[in-house]
Amino acid sequence: xxxxxxxxxxxxxxxxxxxxxxxxxxxxxxxxxxxxxxxxxxxxxxxxxxxxxxxxxxxxxxxxxxxxxxxxxxxxxxxxxxxxxxxxxxxxxxxxxxxxxxxxxxxxxxxxxxxxxxxxxxxxxxxxxxxxxxxxxxxxxxxxxxxxxxxxxxxxxxxxxxxxxxxxxxxxxxxxxxxxxxxxxxxxxxxxxxxxxxxxxxxxxxxxxxxxxxxxxxxxxxxxxxxxxxxxxxxxxxxxxxxxxxxxxxxxxxxxxxxxxxxxxxxxxxxxxx
Numbered sequence: 001x002x003x004x005x006x007x008x009x010x011x012x013x014x015x016x017x018x019x020x021x022x023x024x025x026x027x028x029x030x031x032x033x034x035x036x037x038x039x040x041x042x043x044x045x046x047x048x049x050x051x052x053x054x055x056x057x058x059x060x061x062x063x064x065x066x067x068x069x070x071x072x073x074x075x076x077x078x079x080x081x082x083x084x085x086x087x088x089x090x091x092x093x094x095x096x097x098x099x100x101x102x103x104x105x106x107x108x109x110x111x112x113x114x115x116x117x118x119x120x121x122x123x124x125x126x127x128x129x130x131x132x133x134x135x136x137x138x139x140x141x142x143x144x145x146x147x148x149x150x151x152x153x154x155x156x157x158x159x160x161x162x163x164x165x166x167x168x169x170x171x172x173x174x175x176x177x178x179x180x181x182x183x184x185x186x187x188x189x190x191x192x193x194x195x196x197x198x199x200x201x202x203x204x205x206x207x208x209x210x211x212x213x214x215x216x217x218x219x220x221x222x223x224x225x226x227x228x229x230x231x232x233x234x235x236x237x238x239x240x241x242x243x244x245x246x247x248x249x250x251x252x253x254x255x256x257x258x259x260x261x262x263x264x265x266x267x268x269x270x271x272x273x274x
Contacts, residue, residue: 011045014073026165027072039185052082059090073163077129088137101134108149193243195270207261218246218254
């Protein structure tokens with residue numbers, strides 16, 4: 001595992017149901033909160049349909065990137081689940097039943113059988129699809145599943161989890177707290193912002209560029225809004241949220257310069273808490 005302070009982390013959410021709108025993605029908001037609590041941040045995210053060719057090409061690219069990648073969806077045993085197979089093809093390895101996964105899935109099969117010896121037979125045709133969920137790319141390790149014991153897997157810093165948030169959520173916590181605690185709060189990254197009434201991006205852009213040039217570790221951002229009539233005060237009118245993010249040692253001074261510069265255009269600014 002690469003040891004460095006500032007690792008790039010990404011998320012891939014796989015599933016037709018997300019892109020069709022039948023389900024809303026809950027993985028990214030949850031992962032963002034987990035990362036923020038640990039002083040980390042997400043650099044990119046992708047949504048992919050259940051399309052094997054696209055999944056394989058995506059994995060080939062991300063395996064080569066050196067990024068830490070969280071992947072949800074498609075690790076079941078139904079015909080529309082392609083993630084396990086695509087990960088193996090992207091790596092050029094075979095799928096194989098992982099011994100620990102077989103044991104854990106076997107325990108789950110026995111639990112669900114409720115004393116019925118036929119249903120509890122791990123080797124019966126009935127349970128073959130369940131065992132397939134333990135077939136991972138050769139060289140993979142398991143990610144424990146506290147919800148129903150059927151594990152996810154990880155290989156080359158890619159972490160494969162079910163599409164169910166109730167299962168993927170605890171897995172994300174396990175991944176971060178078990179494998180990456182050395183990355184927590186290594187780099188004091190914060191962001192602060194304010195509201196500028198009626199500000200125009202074209203007017204403020206040169207100021208934003210000047211601040212980024214002066215403070216290379218700082219990123220300046222703008223979030224324009226036409227106003228929300230359901231809100232009160234300045235938020236009901238055209239406005240812009242302006243801010244900076246980066247090392248805590250530079251954020252306050254850069255934010256102050258940004259705010260002073262914006263106010264020099266006769267623009268009224270407001271704290272976000274007001």
